[in-house]
Amino acid sequence: MSSKWSQLLKSSLEANASLPYSKYVQLATVKPDGRPANRTVVFRGFMQDDETSLTFVTDRRSRKVQEVHLSPYGEACWYLPVTREQFRLSGQLRIVGSDNNEEQWMAARRRAWAAMSSAGRSQFTWPTPGEPRANDEAFQAKASEEPESNFCLVVLSVDACDYVQLFENKREIFERGEDGLFSHQAVNP
């Protein structure tokens, strides 16, 4: 599946490719106490065969895994400096961990692991994130070839996109209808 907003996003990522951090995006979720959480994540590409779903990775021990369990909604906010565009992408989040037995998701998690650098992989062997700082030796392990048990794929299935282009002050809203397809409308910025 594709959509006009995902085509726009692909073009923007190409136009911003000179900046390695153009793949960094801020993902908001809601904490168990009802307050917002927000952190930078790295975009790991669209789901195979579904360009309306974005993928990220996370550690099973990170807070966002608990948060998504209680409130499975997210909004990713992307600012792309070269083209001065913002994408706000909201939808449902799915965490795919080592306990997932559905072939589609197991395969997607394996593909995401295969695409990770060895430095990226080794982070999943590190001591528990957020706990008091461990000694430097605790950060020396090398990850296995198979996905580490702490490694989770995160999938954002987008239901709405709010797109702004600042050079011309253009803004468009894309919304998924009951037929699964996106409508779009030009709105005031």
Add this chain to the structure above:
Amino acid sequence: MSSKWSQLLKSSLEANASLPYSKYVQLATVKPDGRPANRTVVFRGFMQDDETSLTFVTDRRSRKVQEVHLSPYGEACWYLPVTREQFRLSGQLRIVGSDNNEEQWMAARRRAWAAMSSAGRSQFTWPTPGEPRANDEAFQAKASEEPESNFCLVVLSVDACDYVQLFENKREIFERGEDGLFSHQAVNP
């Protein structure tokens, strides 16, 4: 009031000043339906005499004003590319509009308006954000010298800062105690 994290943030902003968009930060709030919202805002400086409060501006007609009315919590997430640092700043949000009569906040709103460019000011005369796109003529008005009635100051009074520096994989958590001062602890990234 100052704190170690606000000193870090000031140094980072200086070190990233070559990138005009280093003042862009993503601010998450919670919508009336309990789902997260996330958008890019421009950092407008610390509150005078309080470097633990950050200021932004917004339009009274934007959704975040309603959101903050129902759920006054926010988390700003900043990624600074030159120094590879992330600041996650959570706390309470206050919207200071034209109906605010408290001298401290009225003065802060006036100062924020005084610091706006004329292009920035004129946005507050534009047609209602998010409504179907108006004709180009609707975007031609010039703002008055006094703060436009749609102009609101947004103040994030920070209670916690989660700081990460990716070059050395350092992470520190700063939390405001009951005495109003911040404690800090090194934790695993």
